[in-house]
Amino acid sequence: MTRPTFDLSVYLVIGPGDCAGRRMSDVVARALAGGATLVQLRDKEASDHDMLALGEALIPLCRAARVPLIVNDRLDVALALGADGLHLGQDDDEAAAARARLGEDRILGVSAANAAELARVPLYAVDYIGVGPVFATSSKPDAGEAIGLEGVAAMRRLTDKPLVGIGGISTDRATAVIEAGANGVAVVSAIGGAEDPAQAARRLRDAVKDASTGQV
Ligand SMILES: Cc1ncc(COP(=O)(O)OP(=O)(O)O)c(N)n1
Ligand SMILES: Cc1ncsc1CCOP(=O)(O)O
Numbered sequence: 414m415t416r417p418t419f420d421l422s423v424y425l426v427i428g429p430g431d432c433a434g435r436r437m438s439d440v441v442a443r444a445l446a447g448g449a450t451l452v453q454l455r456d457k458e459a460s461d462h463d464m465l466a467l468g469e470a471l472i473p474l475c476r477a478a479r480v481p482l483i484v485n486d487r488l489d490v491a492l493a494l495g496a497d498g499l500h501l502g503q504d505d506d507e508a509a510a511a512r513a514r515l516g517e518d519r520i521l522g523v524s525a526a527n528a529a530e531l532a533r534v535p536l537y538a539v540d541y542i543g544v545g546p547v548f549a550t551s552s553k554p555d556a557g558e559a560i561g562l563e564g565v566a567a568m569r570r571l572t573d574k575p576l577v578g579i580g581g582i583s584t585d586r587a588t589a590v591i592e593a594g595a596n597g598v599a600v601v602s603a604i605g606g607a608e609d610p611a612q613a614a615r616r617l618r619d620a621v622k623d624a625s626t627g628q629v
């Protein structure tokens with residue numbers, strides 16, 4: 414096994430409560446059909462046991478689409494599931510220790526909103542950085558102040574690591590997030606809450622692709 418290649422363009426972050434009353438697996442299947450490039454299972458309330466069951470429903474969908482499945486916060490669940498990776502925040506387990514347990518064959522992402530948070534990240538151990546919240550969001554009540562497009566641009570100046578913007582990103586705003594220096598956009602409600610998750614994913618992918626063209 415080698416570390417999976419990954420594409421941050423349209424990174425769906427999702428749990429059962431983010432799907433507007435629909436089954437999460439149906440929403441994820443539609444998002445993948447529309448072109449979501451990465452999926453993160455995120456459920457702050459579920460027990461590890463329930464998280465594992467949720468992940469088991471997503472693994473075959475992601476495998477069929479050749480899209481990596483990342484687990485939010487929970488290293489043990491990621492390992493038990495055989496997920497493709499883990500996403501950790503500043504308050505979660507330490508990334509270097511997580512890398513040691515994950516091994517070299519899984520993706521590890523971390524969150525950092527500013528220079529001080531970036532300085533705490535062991536960059537050698539991580540594959541990408543989630544930067545945000547870029548805009549105000551109602552999907553994460555404890556998200557800090559929005560960093561804005563200037564915040565994304567500042568992070569771009571500080572590191573060559575792949576960056577994915579997250580927080581309040583809609584199709585209309587995706588272009589600006591990429592132009593500010595992100596490699597992709599991570600979204601909860603723009604796909605999970607969309608009437609047509611496939612169309613939402615497709616529109617985000619087109620916006621990211623158009624905005625990325627011509628960038629160095
Ligand atoms: C891609 C991505 N970026 C940032 C986050 C936020 O992680 P964190 O700060 O640990 O907050 P929670 O998601 O755990 O509430 C993320 N999940 N994904
Ligand atoms: C998980 C997370 N981390 C920072 S903002 C956020 C929520 C993003 O949700 P939305 O795309 O609906 O604003």
Ligand SMILES: [Mg+2]
Pocket residue numbers: 485486500501502503505
């Ligand atoms: Mg976290």
